Amino acid sequence: MSADYQLQLPPQTLDNADAKAKPLLEQANAKLGFVPNMYEGMAKAPGVLDTYLHGYTLFREDSGFAPPEQEVVFLTISRLNGCGYCMSAHSMLGEKMSDVPADVLEAIRNDQPIPDARLAALAEFTRVMFETRGKPGEADVKAFLDAGFEEQQVLQIVLALAVKTLSNYANHVNHPELDEAFAGHAWKG
Secondary structure (H helix, E strand, O other), X not given: OOOOOOOOOOOOOXXXXXXXXXXXXXXHHHHHOOOOHHHHHHOOOHHHHHXXXXXXXXXXXXXXXXXXXXXXXXXXXXXXXXXHHHHHHHHHHHHHXXXXXXXXXXXXXXXXXXXXXXXXXXXXXXXXXXXXOOOOOHHHHHHHHHOOOOOHHHHHHHHHHHHHHHHHHHHHHHOOOOOHHHHHHOOOO
């Protein structure tokens, strides 16, 4: 569900990026072996890409969520935002890198009940934080904590929401083509 409008600014690539965007794209290329089309679009405003990469790294490294839990959070937000690019990318990461159980991945992609109680509670709390704009009720937080999560992780969900808002919204106005690496996991909401 991209915006009707598509930015007309050309993507920032390794060949044409400005001095602020080029190091960010070089870093991504070194880490991933390619520069995702999403990054080339976000680099049109280098502060967007820089903030995204920084927050994404902090969430991955310091959130206290295991890799499958991280993907559940990112997938839940991306589905709620209707971002096909991020749904496809995180579906691939979920399957190939983060060991998200296949039935959990399919449930999130299809907006069905998640067959794992802990991951279902995580997805539900993420949805609540999204829909209430960060104003969960006491019962919502209690259910999250009762599922085995920590209070500090409420703020980690806020970080994930910020990171995914940057990428999802940038994708909505950039309309990036899905990279070949993610094509096998294409998602259309």
